Amino acid sequence: MKSKLPLLLLCLAAALHAEVKAIKNFVLIDGTGRAAVPNSAMLVDNGRIAWIGPASRLSAPSGAETIDLQGKYVMPGMIGLHVHLGVTQGLTQDAKFFTPENVEKNLKTYASYGVTSVVSMGTDKDSIFPMRDRQRATGRPSETRIFTAGQGFVFKGGYGGVPGINQGIATVAEVEPAVAAQAAKHVDLIKLWMDDHLGTQKKMPYDMAKAIIESAHKHHLRVAAHIFYLEDAKRLVDYGIDGLAHSVRDKPVDQELIASMKRHGTWQMAATLSREASMFVYAQTPAFLKDPFFTCCVSADVVHTLSSAAYREKISSDPHFQHYPEYLKTAQENLKKLVDSGVHYGFGTDAGPPSRFPGYFEHWELELMVEAGLTPAQAIAGATRNAAQFLGAKDLGTLEKSKWADMIVLDRNPLEDIKNSRTIHAVYIAGNRVK
Numbered sequence: 001m002k003s004k005l006p007l008l009l010l011c012l013a014a015a016l017h018a019e020v021k022a023i024k025n026f027v028l029i030d031g032t033g034r035a036a037v038p039n040s041a042m043l044v045d046n047g048r049i050a051w052i053g054p055a056s057r058l059s060a061p062s063g064a065e066t067i068d069l070q071g072k073y074v075m076p077g078m079i080g081l082h083v084h085l086g087v088t089q090g091l092t093q094d095a096k097f098f099t100p101e102n103v104e105k106n107l108k109t110y111a112s113y114g115v116t117s118v119v120s121m122g123t124d125k126d127s128i129f130p131m132r133d134r135q136r137a138t139g140r141p142s143e144t145r146i147f148t149a150g151q152g153f154v155f156k157g158g159y160g161g162v163p164g165i166n167q168g169i170a171t172v173a174e175v176e177p178a179v180a181a182q183a184a185k186h187v188d189l190i191k192l193w194m195d196d197h198l199g200t201q202k203k204m205p206y207d208m209a210k211a212i213i214e215s216a217h218k219h220h221l222r223v224a225a226h227i228f229y230l231e232d233a234k235r236l237v238d239y240g241i242d243g244l245a246h247s248v249r250d251k252p253v254d255q256e257l258i259a260s261m262k263r264h265g266t267w268q269m270a271a272t273l274s275r276e277a278s279m280f281v282y283a284q285t286p287a288f289l290k291d292p293f294f295t296c297c298v299s300a301d302v303v304h305t306l307s308s309a310a311y312r313e314k315i316s317s318d319p320h321f322q323h324y325p326e327y328l329k330t331a332q333e334n335l336k337k338l339v340d341s342g343v344h345y346g347f348g349t350d351a352g353p354p355s356r357f358p359g360y361f362e363h364w365e366l367e368l369m370v371e372a373g374l375t376p377a378q379a380i381a382g383a384t385r386n387a388a389q390f391l392g393a394k395d396l397g398t399l400e401k402s403k404w405a406d407m408i409v410l411d412r413n414p415l416e417d418i419k420n421s422r423t424i425h426a427v428y429i430a431g432n433r434v435k
């Protein structure tokens with residue numbers, strides 16, 4: 001009797017953990033770029049895809065939970081490579097809002113929109129690290145997976161970051177210890193800001209950016225940069241930057257940049273087209289302020305403010321207002337040119353700061369990518385397989401055997417109309433349905 005107790009406990013433990021889901025009869029969009037596959041099925045065992053194939057060959061173990069998705073479409077969860085977690089409440093950004101509770105709130109919002117992983121781009125307090133590490137301990141968080149660039153690099157007194165979170169670097173000599181400090185926190189990548197905010201602020205000197213890139217690489221960390229100008233993009237690509245976290249927006253990208261990005265393997269990590277659109281769209285109350293897909297997840301107060309004449313006036317009185325539509329157009333043309341040229345591209349919105357809404361913006365970004373000339377399949381690949389590839393996240397990005405079952409179940413086919421990405425029936429993270 002005594003000797004059987006451990007065995008009994010083992011069986012009991014196995015029964016508690018044996019959690020197999022047999023999901024069947026859906027159209028599979030697996031994120032690898034291959035055509036959609038009707039009548040598909042998968043077995044999900046403890047959050048990972050144990051088998052995936054034709055529903056006719058599904059062989060579910062007894063006791064498996066069966067989920068019939070007849071008529072539905074299943075695609076990988078989206079991976080947003082450029083967001084800012086936790087820094088905003090209502091329409092105000094402030095370091096003091098960065099709390100685990102506010103981060104958690106954002107993560108739940110992203111999850112409900114099918115954005116199952118995000119990269120917070122350099123404006124996180126240190127409380128992000130234990131949150132991320134708890135998620136990674138099991139691999140099965142109940143909310144969106146966190147990747148973080150910790151505290152990104154801002155030139156002291158210059159453009160970028162969030163006051164109270166980003167310290168500012170004054171000299172090249174400060175770079176190495178500051179990068180080492182981020183590396184010691186196990187950031188997922190390093191972020192730097194290279195911009196003068198349309199000539200209104202100090203820009204990081206090139207030698208400082210070069211030092212950050214070299215130091216990060218010494219610490220085996222990849223580096224992504226906020227950029228605006230073509231010239232800065234060229235310099236950073238030459239220095240070995242790994243990803244451009246925004247589109248070039250002042251000029252068309254040229255052959256010199258394209259050739260250099262291809263030679264260096266540089267990524268257009270995020271095009272942030274929805275960010276560009278957000279700079280002018282509120283000057284005329286946009287239709288989405290009445291869209292339930294938007295209002296579901298934004299406070300009524302915020303919707304009210306965004307719909308007000310005072311807000312429209314505030315947006316249109318920005319001294320650079322008239323240029324913002326051009327920047328979006330340039331960004332879209334540049335994305336199309338880079339993708340056509342075979343430059344690696346990912347997906348990101350820069351959502352999180354005021355008026356840039358977690359989740360909704362990711363779906364809008366897909367739409368703007370398609371408007372730029374990408375096919376829906378190309379836009380989805382950017383947001384799934386490619387984004388995971390940029391992160392080196394081998395368990396994410398596509399729906400294939402052994403990967404985490406992070407996925408979106410849709411009522412309609414997003415390959416036919418990208419706006420169908422919004423017809424969300426359910427979202428799963430590691431095989432668990434998001435509430």
Ligand SMILES: [Zn+2]
Pocket residue numbers: 082083084121350
């Ligand atoms: Zn950003």
